[in-house]
Amino acid sequence: xxxxxxxxxxxxxxxxxxxxxxxxxxxxxxxxxxxxxxxxxxxxxxxxxxxxxxxxxxxxxxxxxxxxxxxxxxxxxxxxxxxxxxxxxxxxxxxxxxxxxxxxxxxxxxxxxxxxxxxxxxxxxxxxxxxx
Numbered sequence: 001x002x003x004x005x006x007x008x009x010x011x012x013x014x015x016x017x018x019x020x021x022x023x024x025x026x027x028x029x030x031x032x033x034x035x036x037x038x039x040x041x042x043x044x045x046x047x048x049x050x051x052x053x054x055x056x057x058x059x060x061x062x063x064x065x066x067x068x069x070x071x072x073x074x075x076x077x078x079x080x081x082x083x084x085x086x087x088x089x090x091x092x093x094x095x096x097x098x099x100x101x102x103x104x105x106x107x108x109x110x111x112x113x114x115x116x117x118x119x120x121x122x123x124x125x126x127x128x129x130x131x132x
Contacts, residue, residue, distance in 0.1 A: 005034070005041040015050055025053060028063060030070065060093050 008019050022040070025031045030053055033040035042050075049070055056066040069089070072082045 004044045006047065008033075008040050008042070011042050011047070011050065014047075015054060017050075017054070022050075025050070028067070030063070030067060059090065060097060061089060065089050 006014070008022055011017070011022055012019060022031065022033075022042075026033060026040070031042065031046045031049055033042045033046055035041070052070060053066055056069070061069075069082065069086055072085060
């Protein structure tokens with residue numbers, strides 16, 4: 001087997017994914033391994049695509065957004081066009097993540113306030129009643 005091809009087991013070990021994940025990306029036409037009987041052989045191109053897929057997923061890109069970016073490589077070798085599209089999607093994703101962070105910070109603040117109130121109520125309830 002050529003050095004440039006990897007088996008599904010090698011891909012799993014190198015990228016920390018499961019065979020099911022690789023088959024899923026293949027079914028979604030994001031990866032295109034060659035077949036040798038029942039065995040899948042992943043080219044350097046597939047390896048690069050998987051690296052980009054995983055990076056995109058880590059940043060919260062949808063599979064459709066990832067597909068569009070990968071397809072640009074296939075249709076147009078213009079790195080500038082691809083970079084512009086990637087930049088636009090990344091800016092939008094960053095704005096979404098910052099909005100989610102702000103909403104989460106607000107919820108955390110509210111929960112802390114509610115917990116402080118609950119703690120005070122419980123502390124007062126545990127105090128012995130003064131003799132009447």
